Amino acid sequence: LLAFLALTLSIFLVALDTVLIPTALPTISQDFHIPDSLFAWTGSAYLLTNAASVPFWGKLSDIFGRKPIILIADSIFLGGSIVCAVSISAPMLVAGRAVQGLGGGGVVVLVHVCVADLFSLRGRSFYLGIVGAAWAVASALGPVLGGIFAQKLNWRWCFYVNLPVVSVSIIILYFTLHLHNPRTPILRGLISIDWLGTITILTATLLFLIGLQLGGESTYAQPLIICFLVFGALAYFLFPLTQWFEERRGGSPIMPLRIFKDISNISALGVVACDALVFNSVAYFLPLYFQLVLATSPSTTGLYMLAVAIPLALVSFASGWIIEKTGRYLQVLQAGLALMTVGVGLLIDFDTATPLSKIIGFLVVIGLGFGPNFHAPVIALQKRIKESDIAAGMGAFSFVRMVSGAIGVVIGQVVFQALMHPHLNDFIRAGVAPEFAKRLAGGEAISQTEAVKNLPAVQQRSVRGGMTEALRATWIFYTCVSAVGLLVSFGIHRGRLSNE
Numbered sequence: 001l002l003a004f005l006a007l008t009l010s011i012f013l014v015a016l017d018t019v020l021i022p023t024a025l026p027t028i029s030q031d032f033h034i035p036d037s038l039f040a041w042t043g044s045a046y047l048l049t050n051a052a053s054v055p056f057w058g059k060l061s062d063i064f065g066r067k068p069i070i071l072i073a074d075s076i077f078l079g080g081s082i083v084c085a086v087s088i089s090a091p092m093l094v095a096g097r098a099v100q101g102l103g104g105g106g107v108v109v110l111v112h113v114c115v116a117d118l119f120s121l122r123g124r125s126f127y128l129g130i131v132g133a134a135w136a137v138a139s140a141l142g143p144v145l146g147g148i149f150a151q152k153l154n155w156r157w158c159f160y161v162n163l164p165v166v167s168v169s170i171i172i173l174y175f176t177l178h179l180h181n182p183r184t185p186i187l188r189g190l191i192s193i194d195w196l197g198t199i200t201i202l203t204a205t206l207l208f209l210i211g212l213q214l215g216g217e218s219t220y221a222q223p224l225i226i227c228f229l230v231f232g233a234l235a236y237f238l239f240p241l242t243q244w245f246e247e248r249r250g251g252s253p254i255m256p257l258r259i260f261k262d263i264s265n266i267s268a269l270g271v272v273a274c275d276a277l278v279f280n281s282v283a284y285f286l287p288l289y290f291q292l293v294l295a296t297s298p299s300t301t302g303l304y305m306l307a308v309a310i311p312l313a314l315v316s317f318a319s320g321w322i323i324e325k326t327g328r329y330l331q332v333l334q335a336g337l338a339l340m341t342v343g344v345g346l347l348i349d350f351d352t353a354t355p356l357s358k359i360i361g362f363l364v365v366i367g368l369g370f371g372p373n374f375h376a377p378v379i380a381l382q383k384r385i386k387e388s389d390i391a392a393g394m395g396a397f398s399f400v401r402m403v404s405g406a407i408g409v410v411i412g413q414v415v416f417q418a419l420m421h422p423h424l425n426d427f428i429r430a431g432v433a434p435e436f437a438k439r440l441a442g443g444e445a446i447s448q449t450e451a452v453k454n455l456p457a458v459q460q461r462s463v464r465g466g467m468t469e470a471l472r473a474t475w476i477f478y479t480c481v482s483a484v485g486l487l488v489s490f491g492i493h494r495g496r497l498s499n500e
């Protein structure tokens with residue numbers, strides 16, 4: 001039990017850092033005077049390295065054991081937090097976030113692998129529900145703490161707060177986590193790694209996501225960006241060939257193709273992709289709506305986000321208990337996806353003066369919908385794969401979740417920037433200075449939060465109206481993705497978990 005609590009603490013700190021930043025980002029961007037494009041990299045860098053490293057962490061734990069690898073992952077995350085906390089420039093902050101993502105990728109996949117090693121399939125549904133609830137509690141505390149730190153103390157405390165949490169986690173795991181350790185010699189273990197597959201998927205992820213991000217900063221018509229996207233997509237297509245080759249030569253592929261031959265597994269991963277894309281993006285853009293359009297303070301924004309996180313935590317815990325008692329996981333998952341689609345669709349109705357009652361009601365619906373979606377797809381996937389493939393399966397699960405999350409934030413940023421540009425003349429007609437209007441419509445709207453607050457009332461209404469319209473398009477896109485996730489879920493095998 002103590003080992004499980006330590007694992008939950010590990011994923012809690014990774015989740016906390018994921019959501020701690022959005023409410024503080026406008027303040028950070030003002031300190032460093034960064035454009036929206038680099039603003040987005042602060043979130044994307046974390047997700048980028050997280051996603052790219054996930055498959056590698058799973059295979060490392062198969063070779064060298066779960067305990068030493070999760071301790072290494074925690075330590076890397078700690079190092080990244082220190083770099084972020086002492087950052088003196090935006091590039092240094094982004095670099096620190098990238099290091100955090102590298103360690104966080106290992107924590108996310110290894111927590112799920114260790115829980116699978118510790119408990120039976122039906123029993124682990126309850127514990128995975130607790131893990132999901134811990135993630136949600138972190139989602140509740142993160143925006144609140146991020147807002148308070150940014151407004152009352154200093155945004156650097158968003159990273160300082162990680163230091164005691166991750167340190168305690170490392171100590172508890174060192175003394176309490178007792179799983180089989182193969183004690184593989186380092187050289188032999190390194191030789192046995194599927195390096196071809198690892199390098200291919202790492203290259204694909206970096207090229208593709210960097211291409212998306214750079215295209216959002218300028219235009220996708222540039223030759224360099226087209227090369228990034230084309231070669232990234234090509235590397236993704238080549239990756240299955242590397243896994244086939246590794247299997248044929250008797251090696252151990254990082255993502256065995258047998259996992260993807262089952263339509264239920266493909267559907268479960270499809271649901272994960274849709275859910276992650278929507279969840280990460282909603283958690284990223286909702287705080288921006290509150291601060292940019294409604295002009296709320298960071299701490300107030302954090303309190304608003306509790307309306308998502310608290311019901312999310314309660315439903316995550318309750319759904320894990322229901323799955324354990326009934327053995328039915330698909331029905332719980334589909335109920336969550338349906339509510340998620342409705343809740344995100346309700347955001348389309350947000351305007352420049354949304355009443356508090358409507359805000360809270362809509363956010364509660366979203367939280368209820370997200371609740372079951374953290375762990376029910378894990379159960380669906382683990383039910384259909386062999387125990388020996390658990391680490392690879394969880395690597396695939398975490399990889400899809402992180403890549404989709406990164407893509408979602410980038411796409412949302414691209415849509416927002418693109419739809420701000422047509423409002424340039426509207427801003428100028430409202431009396432906004434042409435130079436400032438060009439900055440707002442040209443990719444710096446987010447970093448100009450405080451400047452917008454100082455505009456005359458008429459000009460504020462024009463700017464916030466443009467921001468609302470741009471954000472509305474992102475809500476429409478995410479609603480469509482949510483609906484696709486619900487449709488894909490019907491491909492998951494409908495069954496019950498045994499008590500064995």
